[in-house]
Amino acid sequence: MSLLQIRDLTKKIGNKVIVDQVTLNMDKGEILGLLGPNGAGKTSTIRMIVSLMSKSGGQVLINGTDAHANFEQTMKHVGVIVENPDFYKYLSGFDNLIHFSRMTPGVTEVRIQEVIALVGLEHSIGDKVGTYSLGMRQRLGLAIALVHKPSLLILDEPTNGLDPAGIRELRGHLTHLAQKEGVGILISSHLMSEMEIMCDRVAIMQKGKLINIYKISDMAADERTQVQFEVDRPDLAVQILQTLMSGDEITTDQRHIQVSITKAHIPEISRKLMEAGINVFGVHAVQKTLEDKFMEITGGEDH
């Protein structure tokens, strides 16, 4: 049984289709990134999963239970972090944590101390949240999302406004939770490089539709990659390469030539180059980034 199953999830506002029949499955311990340009329907999809928004059609199952029909039961197993963590500023961090802990039955005092230590807020948990930095608020948000030991964690643009250190810290927590505790994590973001490092799979949305789901590991083994050779005589190298692969795109600059080939071709090409007396100083496979892939799929629109 999947941890999270989304079937034909649809949201219409008036005649406008905001989210169009999104279907998606997620397993325990998996980090799934939801990616797409602004207005693609990522946030609406997430808000429908956690019932902040009503759905126009489709179904959301969490641990096999309908999330809209059995809201209280399913949300016991879900932790949520929304964009720009907002709390009660006039309350201390501890009071905020207590407030949200009380809302799920069975959270113990020990567990509360545990999450405080986990996010490293031991020294400032007694201070008013109004005095917290954004990074500290993010940590408190994580503590609140984790205090009831959810099996599914849902994050909507959690890295917005965070500095690189904060993003790195959050990434550390998330990968640990997924790998060590088997928590499934659904995360929406527009920071593609971040998603690439963190996620197991990426779902790309555009204009309300889920247009593609990729495994990050598959993308690395993509058939053709851009390979860059660092050589001392690029002009001659181009001539040789042209005899090997007519029609293939070859680009050069002063010290480099770049061709689009499969991995298997690399030894052959470097041998030919050396046989022609060209010195090869380096071979560098330029990996296709998630961003390239994203632009390719979405056609670079709306971005």
Added chain:
Amino acid sequence: MISFIRNENMKIYKRKRTWVMIAIVLLYVVLQIVNLKTAGSGATNDNWRAQLEQENVQFGKEATKTDALNIEIKQAEKHIVLNEYYLDKGIPPSTNGWSFAVSQVRNIIFAVSLISIIIAGEIVAAEFVSGTIKLLLTRSASRSKIYISKYAAAILFGLMLSVAGILTSILLGGFIFGFNGLADSYFYVKNQSVEEIPMLQALLAGYVLNIPFLLITITLAFMISAAFRSTTFSIVISLLVSLTGFIIAIAMDGWSWTKYFVFSHTDLTPYIYGNPSVDGVTLSFSLIFIGIHLAVMYLISYPIFVKRDVV
């Protein structure tokens, strides 16, 4: 459910602002005492008979004035009946902590209602303004539970602050005017004759029978807060409606159209300790009329709050 109300209470009472508002109600009680004291009330002097007789002459003039309001005539007539009764039985009127508290119950509940509007007007809308609503609605708690716990917390605030105001009246009033008088009777006019009840009963009845005003005002502010998400709108409208409603109910007392004016039904004391201002209006009519108003306000705010998309 209790943990949800505790959460709401934490958010109310851990704010300094709340304590400032509580202090305002207590300050009101102090001002009333100062007022009475400087007016020379409370001291029973030897010529109290002459004083009452003089009062009655004054009331008689007021009641026969051509431009007198209904309520003025009624109050004056009541005072005359009461004063004559005191003179007859030889009871010197006295002010003490207890009788002071009884006389202030209605005013305290009015003041508390205005303060409670601020709490009730914020209790839902502020969650939207601060953005905390998203966290609040994504925990394992249905929206109905959150709606009910917030409403309960607002009502509890009003009820408790009223009790605090009344206790303060007894205590401070007692220190200034003395604590003697608990064993005295409270006199009221019903059907042109004077009747009496124990002081404590009068105090308790005054509290319970004025609660409808508190309910209506808090529910109004809560409704606007939950349905329209605006604290300012909710507080300003509710204050305006409650103030004008309270004043109109007094000024228009006895007019037959007030049978269909909700603020003319929010003080239930006349049904038990007096006579209703409009003939034919009964306690059950008032209760049903108030009930309908409350129900309409729930029916507007509850579905909107429960179904709304939070963006």
